[in-house]
Amino acid sequence: MNIFILEDQFIQQRIMEKLVRKACEELGIRCRNLVVTAKPDLLLLESKACANNLYFLDIEISGCETKGLEVAREIRKYDAHGHIVFVTTHSHLSPVTFKYKVAALDFIVKVADQDELELKIREILTIADERKTVVDDNDWFVFDNKFTKFQIPFNSIYYFETTDIPHKIRLVSENRTLEFYGDLKDIEAKDPRLFRCHRAFIVNLMKVESIDKTKKEIIFQGNLNSGEPKRMIPASRQLLKQLLEKIGDRGLLHQSNF
DSSP states (O other): OEEEEEOSOHHHHHHHHHHHHHHHHHHTOOOSEEEEESOHHHHHHHHTTSSSOEEEEESOBTTBTTHHHHHHHHHTTTOTTOEEEEEESOGGGHHHHHHTOOOOSEEEEOOSOHHHHHHHHHHHHHHHHHHOOOOOGGGEEEEEOSSOEEEEEGGGEEEEEEOSSTTEEEEEESSOEEEEEOOHHHHHTTOTTEEEEETTEEEEGGGEEEEETTTTEEEEOOOTTTOOOOOEEEOOTTTHHHHHHHHHHHTOSOGGGO
């Protein structure tokens, strides 16, 4: 489990970090990473490298009374199953959190009694650990080289493409776009469900909905929750036959598309 704490008061940061570490150790909960910061942008950047995280978000940050709520809304764009817990000194803000529709797990009111806070954190960690999504390693795309390291649910990936910057790759998924340095050859070799359909593109075969053989275009399954139009990328004429064979083997497309 990866845990992120957004808190702009130094003393409260240390208290939360101490109690979370203690609870994880006593409960036997594996905490892969614990990030504590007062900077919303840093939290969002760090948390995008993984999913199904646990977030403790102070609602008021640097004088902005709803900053934690805004951060939670951004988190939901790429971590749909993460657990969000709001932390505040203002108990009257609890109903406001529902207006942001981020499906918060809990709401913590900062109290002077540290024992009470510790008990609350233990309860939240226990629930988050019990509810965490259990997935097989093959359902994650994990990339790790000397430049970057990240993981993303494989079934959310549409495709990889080259960019105008040499050796820089763009990953396009349902919820986000990620750029990193790497090589398309290394990416394709990571999973048989990935196919180099064009010199500049690698497609996730499991996300293909149809192929327009006339236009040489690959059409992807739409993200029903986004409301966006379906994505399309080009397919090489030389690789089209091989692409159709691979797609046919998986039975992903309707016969009419052939």
